[in-house]
Amino acid sequence: MNMLLPSPYVSPWLSDDVADLAGVARNFFKTEVVPHLERFDEQRQVDAETWLAAGRAGLLCAAGSPEFGGGGGTFAHEAAVMWEQAKSGDDSLGYAVHSGIVAPYLEAFGTTEQKARWLPGMATGETVGAIAMTEPGAGSDLQNIRTTARLEGDDYVISGSKTFISNASHAGIVIVVCRTGGEGAQGISLIVVETKDPATGEPTPGFERGRVLDKIGLHGQDTRELHFSDVRVPAANLLGGEPGQGFYQLMNQLPQERLAIAVGAVAAAEYAVELATAYVKEREAFGRRVADFQNTRFTLAEVSTEVLAARTFLDHCIQLHLEGRLDPVTASRVKYWTTDLQCSVVDRCLQLFGGYGYMREYPIARLYAAARVQKIYGGTNEIMKDLIGRFL
Ligand SMILES: Cc1cc2nc3c(=O)[nH]c(=O)nc-3n(C[C@H](O)[C@H](O)[C@H](O)COP(=O)(O)OP(=O)(O)OC[C@H]3O[C@@H](n4cnc5c(N)ncnc54)[C@H](O)[C@@H]3O)c2cc1C
Structure with a gap:
């Protein structure tokens, strides 16, 4: 019910199944998130359990391919969850970055092997996604990023620093915008960094999280700097498999x-x-x-x-x-x-x-x-x- 309008306004993209998902999301944010907002503010992040609960409720990767654990919906499903989150007053869960940005990159450009590796965990909430474009010296001017990834044998070796990265504490994977070639747009690639070894759970050598940034709002969000000192990842982590496609x-x-x-x-x-x-x-x-x-x-x-x-x-x-x-x-x-x-x-x-x-x-x-x-x-x-x- 919308109290602002004498006759209800219904968005044309709100089909029955989208409305059903919106109902699930409304209930999820009301019961699982909003009661904990002050605690999330204090700890500067949501609980890992919040991500898992969102996964169990079927809210994560709502537009993702069902064969990789996604909901099989469209952007309308994602929009419905984002809408309900904002209407609930939640400003902590980095849902839009995880489901609305990172998962769609994997869906759009990932090889079948990459999708099978990362998307199922993103749909359950076990693997939280982040994307690292911004650097201390380059935000708007993305073509000027300095983080490099050099090919050594079958690995990329990544060095550089990123800042203002949302979901940085929880992230299990980070899509890192790197320079694999020369200057300008042609030299940019996206490489997925796993923050810990999927088999052993050991932190990835050379990957370091900086301090949680002290923002004027969104205190429950884990926004941090990320540092990469010769982080070695398999060349198979290059998103799409072709260097120079990042821009x-x-x-x-x-x-x-x-x-x-x-x-x-x-x-x-x-x-x-x-x-x-x-x-x-x-x-x-x-x-x-x-x-x-x-x-x-x-x-x-x-x-x-x-x-x-x-x-x-x-x-x-x-x-x-x-x-x-x-x-x-x-x-x-x-x-x-x-x-x-x-x-x-x-x-x-x-x-x-x-x-x-x-x-x-x-x-x-x-x-x-x-x-x-x-x-x-x-x-x-x-x-x-x-x-x-x-x-x-
Ligand atoms: C809470 C928060 C979360 C974020 N999450 C992420 C994330 O998850 N991943 C990520 O990669 N980044 C993230 N960012 C970074 C964000 O995308 C950048 O801050 C933004 O792109 C601006 O870059 P900058 O801060 O370097 O500002 P600058 O690019 O230095 O801009 C400074 C000022 O100059 C202006 N300016 C710059 N270029 C021009 C131009 N050509 N014409 C006119 N004006 C111009 C800008 O509009 C701005 O007013 C986040 C930032 C915040 C604050």
């Missing part, structure tokens, strides 16, 4: 990554409006409900309208993606516009809470801290506009 593979997957961020953005904005709408009906000032001030009603009228507009834009993009027609420019548009909107809507909703809105025990405060990074990762919003501008 093309990244460009191919970025539209879905950006769309996934937009799903979280619109869901979080809608949740903020729902929270504010409920709060102002309870809170009183000057002998009236806060809801009875004209400013409050105007604010809620504006944000609820903006969220509905964002939802229809998002649904259009999801539909395009389901038809295989989401182009990079449209994906950049929906990423930058919905995340800008998320920050603006959450800020205006928080204002209606007065001082309580600034207290972390109120979900609106968590939403505020979590929103800010959405304009930064997945390609900054400036990079999105640059891409759109260049197309125009």
